Amino acid sequence: MHARLRPFVHRFVYRVFCLRLRIDRPTELALHTSWLFGFECARPVSFRSSDHGPRDGSDLMQWLKRTLEASDVRFEVGAVWLQCFPRVLGYVFNPVSFWLVHDREGVLRALLAEVNNTFGQRHQYVLTAPNLGPLDATVKLGCQKVFHVSPFCDVQGSYQFELDERAGQPRLAIDYFDHVQENQGEQEPRGEHETQALLRTAIVVQPQPLRTPALLAAFLTMPMMTFGVMLRIHMQAFKLWRRGATFRSLPALPTDEVTHNFTARK
Numbered sequence: 001m002h003a004r005l006r007p008f009v010h011r012f013v014y015r016v017f018c019l020r021l022r023i024d025r026p027t028e029l030a031l032h033t034s035w036l037f038g039f040e041c042a043r044p045v046s047f048r049s050s051d052h053g054p055r056d057g058s059d060l061m062q063w064l065k066r067t068l069e070a071s072d073v074r075f076e077v078g079a080v081w082l083q084c085f086p087r088v089l090g091y092v093f094n095p096v097s098f099w100l101v102h103d104r105e106g107v108l109r110a111l112l113a114e115v116n117n118t119f120g121q122r123h124q125y126v127l128t129a130p131n132l133g134p135l136d137a138t139v140k141l142g143c144q145k146v147f148h149v150s151p152f153c154d155v156q157g158s159y160q161f162e163l164d165e166r167a168g169q170p171r172l173a174i175d176y177f178d179h180v181q182e183n184q185g186e187q188e189p190r191g192e193h194e195t196q197a198l199l200r201t202a203i204v205v206q207p208q209p210l211r212t213p214a215l216l217a218a219f220l221t222m223p224m225m226t227f228g229v230m231l232r233i234h235m236q237a238f239k240l241w242r243r244g245a246t247f248r249s250l251p252a253l254p255t256d257e258v259t260h261n262f263t264a265r266k
Contacts, residue, residue, distance in 0.1 A: 005198060110126060135163060
């Protein structure tokens with residue numbers, strides 16, 4: 001779900017399918033390779049490490065640990081799940097992929113949002129609670145926006161992430177505020193309209209084991225799913241432009257490719 005709330009309401013909901021994979025266990029992932037799904041090989045539906053991290057096909061866990069350390073996030077990493085779109089018929093575009101990083105005891109300690117825009121650029125947001133506390137449904141993670149995504153939004157303000165893994169139906173919501181919220185360091189007063197998020201997005205999933213019958217059903221229902229992601233992005237951009245949304249040109253990239261959040265609250 002994606003909803004723009006100002007200066008007019010523009011909302012849409014699409015049905016998609018994605019993968020959630022134990023990246024710290026690549027040998028086990030390779031066992032899922034079949035005529036339909038390929039791990040590091042070409043199949044109708046596939047996953048390739050070169051679509052993530054350093055984009056060169058090198059070890060993703062090493063990249064992840066370096067990225068966490070660069071943000072001064074240090075703990076004994078355990079299970080690491082990556083939620084992303086697969087390649088479908090050889091093509092993929094991931095607006096955002098989510099790395100769920102647990103410690104050795106199985107506690108979720110960090111969320112890494114790997115963001116791509118349609119201009120071929122990328123950025124990572126590393127999100128943690130204060131003192132590396134557990135990330136649960138009560139924690140709201142704030143992060144300054146530094147990376148250009150939509151040409152109808154300025155590179156300013158902040159995101160708020162909420163992750164709820166309860167009830168067997170994981171939900172991840174991201175709200176975008178085109179200002180910096182008070183709990184994130186802003187001191188000057190704001191107008192009433194600025195307290196409302198400009199954009200609200202959410203992903204709600206219904207997990208199923210990675211087995212051929214379920215994957216085949218998803219593939220047959222949405223055989224052009226990943227092509228459709230890119231097509232819909234441009235189609236919705238055209239609709240916004242037709243309704244009078246202001247277009248912004250592509251700005252310079254941020255100095256650093258990784259941004260660590262500066263606050264979290266309950």
